[in-house]
Amino acid sequence: MPREALGKCPVCGQNTEVTAISCNECGTKIEGHFELCRFCRLTGEQKSFIETFVKCRGNIKEVEKELGISYPTVKNKLEDAANALGYNNSPSYNYNGSDDTSRRREILDQLESGELTVEDALDMLKD
Numbered sequence: 001m002p003r004e005a006l007g008k009c010p011v012c013g014q015n016t017e018v019t020a021i022s023c024n025e026c027g028t029k030i031e032g033h034f035e036l037c038r039f040c041r042l043t044g045e046q047k048s049f050i051e052t053f054v055k056c057r058g059n060i061k062e063v064e065k066e067l068g069i070s071y072p073t074v075k076n077k078l079e080d081a082a083n084a085l086g087y088n089n090s091p092s093y094n095y096n097g098s099d100d101t102s103r104r105r106e107i108l109d110q111l112e113s114g115e116l117t118v119e120d121a122l123d124m125l126k127d
Contacts, residue, residue: 016036018036019033046084070113071113104125108121
């Protein structure tokens with residue numbers, strides 16, 4: 001399996017850049033400062049998740065089945081990958097957070113995914 005360029009510095013965690021590109025066939029070498037694609041910044045786990053997400057055509061229920069994880073976990077992984085790709089301007093979906101907004105969102109998502117009944121969700125939202 002070919003090695004991939006590191007999108008993040010293993011020491012400080014900042015984005016890396018490629019400074020030389022060469023052709024194995026003719027020996028041409030180009031030096032400069034080249035930005036890596038956004039997907040190079042993803043971790044191996046994030047890349048695997050995105051691959052599964054695309055394979056399932058974005059169907060969260062199918063991703064849940066494929067990976068054996070819950071709806072909130074799928075949403076967290078998707079948000080994590082989106083943030084790693086630089087899409088930080090959307091609202092945060094932290095399903096493990098402790099604030100009221102995150103808790104309500106988690107309850108509503110569990111209701112939507114069928115993990116909770118309407119009655120259970122209403123009781124939890126009252127607390």
